[in-house]
Amino acid sequence: MNDTIAVKPAVTLIGVTTRTTNAQEAGANGLLSGLWDSYFTSGISERAQVNNGHLIYALYTDYESDASGAYTVLIGHERADAQAELPDGLEQATVPEAKFMVFKTKKGPVYEVVAQAWGEIWAFFEHSSIERTYGGDYELYDGRTFDPANAEVDIYIAIK
Template sequence: MNYEVVELTEKTVVGITVRTRNNDENMPLIIGGLWQRFFADGIYQSILHKQNDCSIGLYSDYESDVDGLYDVTVCCEVSKFEGQPAEVAVKTIPPGKYAKFVVRGHMQRAVGEFWTKLWSMDLDRRYSSDFEEYQSGGDADNCEIHVYIAIN
């Protein structure tokens, strides 16, 4: 898989969070349910001070590596946290070096295939914060997702 190395500045995001692990057989349902709740319960619409129209799937607070627990936060990047709804949490995506991948296709299938391939890559991952940034304007069958993996 092709990628480019980029330097990102710190980002503040707000959204809703769950904790899971890759070898949990319910992990796809847990993450899918979080996305469903984010949009169906109006959380996306209630977030103030959005930097853009993108939604983000953030993976952070890793216990260890690909096999450990981690937080998943479905969120939006914001310019400030003040005035946000009570049910959202604030997270920070740290600045640093990231491998940026561009994934295209059906939203769930393309992302699932991406992660399966990534887990077998020899990439010097930092396991700090990784995220999928869903570009606005696409439909679920044909979307563009920018995936950022923190690297050393």
């Protein structure tokens, strides 16, 4: 898994959300696969003005504590007008300006490579002097080239 450092400006997102924990996602009652189903049926880019509609964000935000606590996930797009009224069933969240460590997954089935990468990310930060901020982390998918059977995903982890 490759990693680099990048500073990114704040961005406001619009999408579908759920609140979960890593423990819940590891079991049979995980919510993320259902959230992805909701995203694909939501028609977000047709219902709301978005920028860079080909970029799909899976934002992890509102952390209760750290990787072991509850957090909110929003799957969606960059919002074109953060002041516009929210369409029914959609939520808004902002990724704050931050310094990110960017991890690139291996190529392979999306659910496998993303889960494997998160495991490696957690292990990395357990043994690293680099600290996470838990201010907003995200997976970034390019819808123009996305192949669920052979995906490669960038994961942005906010750091101090």
